[in-house]
Structure formats: C-alpha cells, structure tokens
Amino acid sequence: MTKRKFGLGLSLMLAAGTMLAACGSSDEGSSTGGSSESGGGEASDFSVAMVTDVGGVDDKSFNQSAWEGLQQFGEENGLKKGNGGFDYLQSASDADYNTNLNNLIRRDFDVVFGIGFLMEGAIKEIAEQQPEAQLAIIDAVVDAPNVASVLFKEQEAAYLAGVAAALMTETNKVGFVGGMEIPVIERFEAGFLEGVKAVDDTIEVDVQYTGAFDKAELGKTTANRMYSGGADIVFHAAGATGNGVFTEAKERKEQDPDANIWVIGVDADQYEEGQVGDANVTLTSALKEVDQAVVDIANKAKAGEFPGGETVVYGLAEDGVGLADPRGAIPEDKMAQIEEYKEKIASGEIKVPETVE
Amino acid sequence: MSNRAINLLVPIVSVILGLVVGAIIMLISGFDPLAGYLALWNGIFGDLYTIGETIRQITPYILAGLAVAFAFRSGLFNIGVEGQLIVGWFAAAYVGMAVELPKVIHLPLAILAAAVAGGLWGFIPGLLKAKFHVHEVIVTIMMNYIALHTTNALIKTVSDGGDSTEPVFASASLRSEFFENLTDFSRLHYGIFVALAMVLVMWFILDKTTLGFELKAVGFNQNASQYAGMNVNKNIILAMVISGAFAGLGGAMEALGTFEYVSSKGGFTGIGFDGIAVALLGMNTPLGVIFGATLFGSLKYGALNMPNAAGIPIEIVEIVIAVIIFFVASGYVIRWLLQRAAIKKEAK
Numbered sequence: 001m002t003k004r005k006f007g008l009g010l011s012l013m014l015a016a017g018t019m020l021a022a023c024g025s026s027d028e029g030s031s032t033g034g035s036s037e038s039g040g041g042e043a044s045d046f047s048v049a050m051v052t053d054v055g056g057v058d059d060k061s062f063n064q065s066a067w068e069g070l071q072q073f074g075e076e077n078g079l080k081k082g083n084g085g086f087d088y089l090q091s092a093s094d095a096d097y098n099t100n101l102n103n104l105i106r107r108d109f110d111v112v113f114g115i116g117f118l119m120e121g122a123i124k125e126i127a128e129q130q131p132e133a134q135l136a137i138i139d140a141v142v143d144a145p146n147v148a149s150v151l152f153k154e155q156e157a158a159y160l161a162g163v164a165a166a167l168m169t170e171t172n173k174v175g176f177v178g179g180m181e182i183p184v185i186e187r188f189e190a191g192f193l194e195g196v197k198a199v200d201d202t203i204e205v206d207v208q209y210t211g212a213f214d215k216a217e218l219g220k221t222t223a224n225r226m227y228s229g230g231a232d233i234v235f236h237a238a239g240a241t242g243n244g245v246f247t248e249a250k251e252r253k254e255q256d257p258d259a260n261i262w263v264i265g266v267d268a269d270q271y272e273e274g275q276v277g278d279a280n281v282t283l284t285s286a287l288k289e290v291d292q293a294v295v296d297i298a299n300k301a302k303a304g305e306f307p308g309g310e311t312v313v314y315g316l317a318e319d320g321v322g323l324a325d326p327r328g329a330i331p332e333d334k335m336a337q338i339e340e341y342k343e344k345i346a347s348g349e350i351k352v353p354e355t356v357e
Numbered sequence: 358m359s360n361r362a363i364n365l366l367v368p369i370v371s372v373i374l375g376l377v378v379g380a381i382i383m384l385i386s387g388f389d390p391l392a393g394y395l396a397l398w399n400g401i402f403g404d405l406y407t408i409g410e411t412i413r414q415i416t417p418y419i420l421a422g423l424a425v426a427f428a429f430r431s432g433l434f435n436i437g438v439e440g441q442l443i444v445g446w447f448a449a450a451y452v453g454m455a456v457e458l459p460k461v462i463h464l465p466l467a468i469l470a471a472a473v474a475g476g477l478w479g480f481i482p483g484l485l486k487a488k489f490h491v492h493e494v495i496v497t498i499m500m501n502y503i504a505l506h507t508t509n510a511l512i513k514t515v516s517d518g519g520d521s522t523e524p525v526f527a528s529a530s531l532r533s534e535f536f537e538n539l540t541d542f543s544r545l546h547y548g549i550f551v552a553l554a555m556v557l558v559m560w561f562i563l564d565k566t567t568l569g570f571e572l573k574a575v576g577f578n579q580n581a582s583q584y585a586g587m588n589v590n591k592n593i594i595l596a597m598v599i600s601g602a603f604a605g606l607g608g609a610m611e612a613l614g615t616f617e618y619v620s621s622k623g624g625f626t627g628i629g630f631d632g633i634a635v636a637l638l639g640m641n642t643p644l645g646v647i648f649g650a651t652l653f654g655s656l657k658y659g660a661l662n663m664p665n666a667a668g669i670p671i672e673i674v675e676i677v678i679a680v681i682i683f684f685v686a687s688g689y690v691i692r693w694l695l696q697r698a699a700i701k702k703e704a705k
Binding site: 054056082089090092093094095096098099100102103104107117118120121129130179180181182183211212213214215 | 406410414506509513518519520521524542544611615616617618620621622623624626627658661662664665668671675
C-alpha cells in the first residue's frame with residue numbers, strides 16, 4: 001500500500017517532467033518559426049525595446065513617458081508589441097537590470113533603452129560584453145562606443161516652473177518636493193530656485209527631499225506640512241512619491257473649493273492627476289519629453305545614424321523640455337512673461353545653473 | 358502510510374498544489390499557464406547563463422537566511438538583516454574601491470569589512486536587548502532605516518555628490534573569468550563558495566561548540582540557562598553579532614560579486630526580509646537554509662523570464678510566485694491532511 005502511493009508520487013513527478021519537456025521542444029520550435037517570419041516579410045524590420053527601473057512602466061512619470069515614446073514609434077512604423085517590434089521589461093530590483101537587458105538583446109532588438117540613472121552600471125557592463133548591441137541610457141552618461149547617452153536640461157524646465165510659481169503665488173511662499181538627492185533631481189531644484197528668484201527674490205522656497213521615488217504617503221505628509229506652513233504652490237520632482245502631493249492638494253481643494261492650492265507636475269503633463277470634481281489643482285507641469293527623445297534616438301538608429309558613444313542633450317532649444325499647457329490656470333499676461341523667459345533661455349541669454357549654489 | 362513516505366510526499370504535494378493554484382490564477386487573468394511555467398522553468402534552468410544567474414541570486418539569500426536562522430536559534434528575532442546587509446554592502450564596496458592591494462589581502466579584507474560592519478549593526482540591538490531589555494524587533498527595524506539613509510549619505514560623500522561609488526578594484530572582486538566564460542557572461546561569482554562555507558560555519562558553531570550549545574540553551578529558556586550558570590547577556594549579544602556578520606557577508610556578495618559597486622537606494626533591497634522566509638522554510642537549520650534559499654532564489658530569478666518569454670505582466674507573476682511559496686510554507690497543513698487520510702484508511 002505504502003509502496004503503491006510512493007510509486008504513484010514518483011510517476012506523477014515523471015509525468016510532469018515529460019510534460020514540461022514536451023512543451024519545451026514544441027514551444028521552441030514555434031517561437032523560432034515566428035521570429036524568422038517577422039524578421040523577413042515585414043515592411044519595417046527595425047525593433048526597439050526598453051527596460052524600466054524599479055518605478056515600473058505605469059509610474060505616471062518618465063518610465064511611462066519612455067514607453068509611450070516606444071509605442072508612438074511602433075505606431076509610426078507599423079510595428080507590433082513583441083519580438084521584432086517593440087516591447088518592455090519591468091525590473092523589480094536593482095539586480096534585475098542586467099538580466100532584463102540581456103534578455104532583450106538575446107531577442108534581437110535593434111536598440112535597447114535603459115530608462116533611468118539607476119541602470120548606469122548595468123548598461124556599462126553589458127555594453128562591454130555585447131559589443132554588437134546598440135544600447136541607450138536616459139539620464140546618465142555611459143562612455144562606450146555602442147551606447148547613446150541621453151540627458152535633459154531639467155533645470156530649464158524647472159526654471160520656467162519657478163517663474164510660473166513666483167508669478168502665481170499669493171502667500172509669497174512656495175514648496176519643492178524632491179525624490180532622492182541625486183544630480184538629476186538637484187537640477188530640478190536648482191532651476192526652480194533660480195526661476196523663483198528671477199521674478200521676486202523675497203519669495204520663500206521650502207525645499208524638502210523625501211528620499212524615495214515610490215512612497216506616495218511620504219509625498220502626502222510633506223505636502224501637508226508645506227501647505228499648512230503657508231505655501232500655496234508645490235512643485236514636485238519625485239516620481240510616484242509626487243502622487244501623494246497631488247492627493248494632499250486635491251483633498252484640500254475638495255474641502256474648500258476656493259482655496260488657492262496648486263501643484264506643478266513633473267516629467268509628463270500631469271493635468272489628469274490634478275482633476276478633482278470640476279476643478280483642477282495642476283498649475284502646469286515641467287515637461288521632460290523622454291518620449292520624444294526615445295522616438296528621436298530610435299529614428300536616428302533606424303536611419304543608420306545611431307549616436308553610439310555620444311551624449312545627446314535635450315534642452316528648451318531642442319524642445320526636449322518645456323512647460324505643459326496650463327489650460328487656463330495661468331492668465332494670458334503672465335503666460336506672456338513666462339514666454340519671454342523661455343525665449344531668453346533658448347537663445348542662451350539666461351544660463352540656468354545645474355546645481356544649487 | 359509510513360513516515361518516510363509522508364516526508365517525501367509533503368513537499369511534492371505542496372509544490373504541485375502551488376503550481377495548480379498559480380495556473381488557475383493565470384487562467385483567470387487570461388494567460389497561458391503552460392507557457393508561463395515553461396518560461397519560469399527556462400528562466401531558471403534554460404541555459405548556462407540562467408543557471409549561473411540563478412546561483413548568483415541564491416548566494417545572498419543563503420547568507421540572509423543563515424543570519425535570521427542563527428538569531429532564531431538563540432531565541433532572537435532579527436528583522437534587521439536588511440540593514441545589516443546594506444551596511445555590509447557599503448563597507449565591502451568602500452574597502453574594495455578605496456585602496457588597491459594584492460588580491461590575497463584585499464579580497465579577504467573587503468569581505469571581513471562587510472562582516473564587521475554587519476556585526477556592529479547587530480551588536481547595537483543585541484546590547485540594548487541584553488542590558489536594557491529593549492525588544493530587538495523594534496530596534497532592528499529602526500536600524501534598517503538608519504542603515505539605508507546613512508549609507509545613502511555616505512555614498513554621496515565618497516562619490517562627490519554622485520549616486521554610486523566607483524567600481525571595486527579587480528583585486529577585491531569575487532567575479533571570475535572562468536565562470537563568465539562558462540556561463541556566457543552571467544554574473545555568477547565565487548561568493549557561492551563563501552556562502553556554502555558559512556553554512557558549514559553555522560553548523561559547526563551550533564552543533565560542535567560550547568558556544569553553540571549555550572546559544573541554543575538561551576534560545577530554549579533564558580531563565581534555565583541563567584540558573585545553569587550561563588551568561589545570558591553575553592550570549593544574546595554574541596548571537597546578534599554573529600547573525601549580523603552573516604547578513605553583512607550577504608551584502609559583500611552584492612558589493613564584490615553581483616554589482617561590484619554600491620549605489621544609493623530609494624528603498625530596501627528585500628533580500629533581508631526574504632531571508633526571514635528562507636530561514637523559516639529551512640526550519641532554521643543550516644542545511645534547510647540552503648533549500649529555502651534555492652527555492653526562493655530560483656523562483657525570484659526565473660520569474661523575470663515570465664514577462665519576457667510568455668508576456669505575463671510582472672504583477673501576475675509575483676502573485677503566482679507568492680502562491681507557490683505560500684503552499685510550500687504550509688507544508689504542515691498538508692502533512693496533517695495526509696496523516697489524517699492515512700489514519701482513516703488504517704481504521705477501515
């Protein structure tokens with residue numbers, strides 16, 4: 001009796017093993033068939049893929065923006081999601097970057113993007129191991145002949161955000177919520193401080209760092225302190241942590257619809273984040289057009305002009321950063337003033353510093 | 358049914374149950390479970406690269422598991438493995454990049470630095486527990502946050518405002534060209550031997566030394582140990598220091614093997630917390646920890662291939678992996694059910 005049960009267990013295990021093995025061979029067969037098809041007949045056989053950092057593809061910020069760029073590129077070129085088209089992989093921890101990048105390279109994508117400075121080390125390592133692969137990294141510089149480094153002049157967009165905040169504040173006090181104290185975010189801070197100062201240097205700026213990009217509850221409590229302390233406009237550069245800033249602002253707006261409470265969004269146009277009933281707390285957003293940069297690099301690579309080994313910088317002059325449409329939140333005359341500053345930066349008349357002095 | 362048969366059947370039945378429930382979840386969400394499990398299998402054992410990476414992932418899990426298990430055996434609940442691992446990571450990376458020495462000195466020195474840093478991070482809660490009866494769970498949780506933000510600040514200082522240190526010198530690296538060529542550039546490194554050696558060390562301390570006997574006695578009953586003439590306070594502190602040193606070594610694996618640098622973190626790595634589950638799955642024994650870490654590491658690493666090869670979103674994948682581990686951990690329930698079934702049959 002005992003022996004029979006034991007035997008049954010063993011045979012079950014064996015059966016499972018053969019089943020797995022069987023579908024292994026069949027699947028491999030079909031997948032190689034699939035890739036050869038898509039490699040041959042398509043109108044466009046150029047494919048792109050990206051690896052997100054730990055923020056994930058729906059972070060309402062730059063990972064999402066990059067993915068939207070890839071989707072746009074795919075649409076323009078008649079590509080489908082998957083092998084031979086465009087795709088993404090999400091990373092759950094820092095250790096996953098190498099594997100995800102390698103996986104995509106093995107699937108023969110022509111260009112693989114690493115989104116975010118966190119991936120710097122991984123891109124550097126893989127670029128050496130896979131000299132044939134074309135890699136691109138956003139927000140960091142990797143010195144390798146097959147890596148295109150993409151940087152943004154965040155300080156220029158933040159400068160305009162600072163000007164907008166200074167023009168719109170009624171309490172003469174505004175806030176800045178940063179994610180981690182890293183060079184990218186410090187560029188936002190530096191530009192914002194400089195923009196506020198350019199309009200009125202008596203305005204007080206409350207600068208707080210939360211130390212995380214994925215903690216909405218921290219963003220909420222920080223914003224709570226700022227609004228309670230008299231600030232009426234808060235600019236966040238904190239990824240998903242910034243979603244908490246929006247939550248706090250919306251709650252205050254809901255309680256008192258006449259309250260002068262505003263948030264300035266970051267990276268993407270965060271207008272929809274600020275919707276509360278019929279009102280909206282989003283003043284504007286400091287845009288960092290990661291999507292456009294991704295499309296631009298992909299197009300260059302497709303045309304055979306992949307900027308490997310170069311650092312491409314997108315600023316106001318290149319339309320790589322900017323201010324989102326405030327949709328009436330900022331009156332015309334003040335928009336005109338912002339426009340003046342914008343032209344001065346684009347022409348090089350105003351130089352925005354990268355670090356806080 | 359004999360006990361041996363049950364012992365063999367329990368893990369098999371629990372894994373199969375986990376797989377079945379995971380499959381149902383994938384089916385409900387509209388994905389092909391067979392393709393999913395195949396991707397998981399290939400993600401773990403698909404080729405030499407994935408096998409190398411799987412072992413790489415298992416390495417820190419073994420050490421984190423040992424750290425938790427060691428404290429457990431002495432009656433202490435070390436939730437601070439995460440923080441001890443982070444300070445160990447930083448210490449090893451710093452020693453690895455700050456000086457250049459011959460490999461025979463440099464590598465052991467960097468590893469030792471990690472163990473000392475982790476041990477120190479364990480010493481503080483141990484001391485507070487022994488002298489002032491402050492509960493180690495509270496202190497270790499808080500020490501995690503202190504570790505996270507202190508190392509972030511230190512990284513900023515040593516890298517002149519950057520977000521990651523320089524890579525460690527080759528003389529401090531655990532990487533091996535041999536493994537790289539063997540496994541098609543996976544990040545498999547010599548750390549696995551360090552981890553396995555520590556398994557031996559833990560077994561030796563616990564089962565072959567007076568210290569181990571005392572530690573276990575304190576774990577069973579503090580009052581009885583005191584009555585028997587053992588120094589309970591000393592043993593509590595020692596247990597936390599050794600546990601912290603294991604965790605620090607786990608950090609050294611990341612610093613000198615996987616990454617070869619340390620970068621500022623927005624949140625915890627999760628390895629230390631998973632170490633709690635690894636230790637419990639392994640019943641807090643050194644050998645058990647290897648099995649727990651292998652299960653955890655393989656599933657965690659193989660899961661990465663599920664979105665890649667089968668197009669299943671990472672969220673669903675995480676649920677499926679959690680379900681499998683959940684069923685493995687509920688082995689007791691399955692054992693109980695099997696035994697009941699056996700008794701009923703015999704009664705007939």
